[in-house]
Amino acid sequence: MQGSSIPETVLVTGGAGFIGSRLVSELMGAGRRVVVVDDYSSGRRDRLQSAAPMLAVADIGAPGVLAGLLADERPGCIVHLAARVGVRRVLADPEGCRDENLRGVGRLVRALAEMPAGYRPRLLAASTSEVYREKRAPLDEGDPLRPLDGRGRWAYAASKRRAEQELDHARAWTSGSGPLHLRFFNVVGPGQDADQGMVLPTFVEQALAGEPVTVHGDGDQVRTFAHVDDVARDLASLVVRETMPGGALNLGGTAVCTMEELARCVVRIAGSRSEIVRVDPRQAVSTRFEEVRHREPSLARARALDLARTPRSLEAIVSDTVARHAALQPPRESCASPAS
Numbered sequence: 001m002q003g004s005s006i007p008e009t010v011l012v013t014g015g016a017g018f019i020g021s022r023l024v025s026e027l028m029g030a031g032r033r034v035v036v037v038d039d040y041s042s043g044r045r046d047r048l049q050s051a052a053p054m055l056a057v058a059d060i061g062a063p064g065v066l067a068g069l070l071a072d073e074r075p076g077c078i079v080h081l082a083a084r085v086g087v088r089r090v091l092a093d094p095e096g097c098r099d100e101n102l103r104g105v106g107r108l109v110r111a112l113a114e115m116p117a118g119y120r121p122r123l124l125a126a127s128t129s130e131v132y133r134e135k136r137a138p139l140d141e142g143d144p145l146r147p148l149d150g151r152g153r154w155a156y157a158a159s160k161r162r163a164e165q166e167l168d169h170a171r172a173w174t175s176g177s178g179p180l181h182l183r184f185f186n187v188v189g190p191g192q193d194a195d196q197g198m199v200l201p202t203f204v205e206q207a208l209a210g211e212p213v214t215v216h217g218d219g220d221q222v223r224t225f226a227h228v229d230d231v232a233r234d235l236a237s238l239v240v241r242e243t244m245p246g247g248a249l250n251l252g253g254t255a256v257c258t259m260e261e262l263a264r265c266v267v268r269i270a271g272s273r274s275e276i277v278r279v280d281p282r283q284a285v286s287t288r289f290e291e292v293r294h295r296e297p298s299l300a301r302a303r304a305l306d307l308a309r310t311p312r313s314l315e316a317i318v319s320d321t322v323a324r325h326a327a328l329q330p331p332r333e334s335c336a337s338p339a340s
């Protein structure tokens with residue numbers, strides 16, 4: 001299906017991941033035919049429900065994988081979420097993660113270019129709030145961005161910025177207003193793995209185990225959390241709307257708090273006796289670690305698109321994560337300190 005008509009078949013790269021799997025179930029609930037490609041590098045088959053979508057277990061950076069899926073399935077919409085993510089993984093090999101993320105984007109652009117003229121799918125691609133320079137106020141899509149050649153801590157942000165540019169260059173092969181760049185702000189909730197140091201699941205595991213809850217530095221860093229189910233619902237509504245917008249779009253919530261406040265909230269809701277301790281992230285995570293003090297989205301554009309209408313409160317997000325954590329999280333050897 002092409003042009004601005006609502007797509008029947010949706011290809012989700014990274015569809016076995018944390019956000020991707022929730023999107024897949026929303027899309028299937030909306031009656032779409034969903035095709036997932038995932039290499040399980042951080043995704044898991046068990047995240048996808050038994051009414052499974054069509055699933056290709058493959059690396060999207062490998063030759064022919066995306067080209068074959070586009071040629072065979074002709075999805076009317078592509079949601080590109082596959083990426084090497086997580087502060088621990090990125091800091092362990094920043095330039096490797098950047099190159100791998102860009103390899104996938106390069107394959108996607110080439111696959112679109114090779115399709116017959118007239119095939120013009122919708123394209124939504126995951127970017128990140130990390131592309132923005134620091135600002136102690138809500139970030140708006142027009143705010144200044146970090147350099148394209150960022151290294152170390154900023155290699156992931158650089159890979160997402162460059163991905164936005166490369167996909168914009170491919171706009172002639174996409175429908176409507178061109179690619180939509182999804183700038184996610186701390187999407188959290190049940191089912192997010194703690195192993196890459198994501199802050200909420202790490203705090204939840206520590207609190208449930210009665211271990212010290214490890215807050216980085218002074219604990220005054222500000223973040224804004226969104227429940228993954230709220231975000232997945234908004235993503236699905238973008239996929240199936242009559243006309244899809246292009247450009248950059250902040251997607252996040254309104255649950256703004258400091259890391260100290262988050263730790264207190266988790267300990268209270270988990271009914272834990274854990275103490276809250278301070279750790280130096282340069283020792284606990286990586287010597288490459290650099291802190292971002294404040295990250296908060298302006299949701300003006302999202303709201304103008306009728307998105308982010310009823311974001312959950314911090315209490316509601318933490319309560320749901322604590323309640324469903326044990327059932328949705330794979331067993332983990334020990335709790336390390338988080339990154340946010």
Ligand code: NAD
Nearest residue numbers: 014016017018019038039041042043059060082083126187
């Ligand atoms: P995730 O790690 O759970 O999902 C990524 C998925 O992509 C995984 O299932 C993984 O196995 C798959 N994948 C990675 N490389 C692949 C490859 N080469 N080929 C095929 N599959 C591959 O992470 P997530 O939190 O669901 O993130 C989804 C997207 O959103 C990512 O692009 C991420 O950069 C972006 N994002 C997420 C957040 C957040 O708060 N969760 C914030 C900013 C941006």
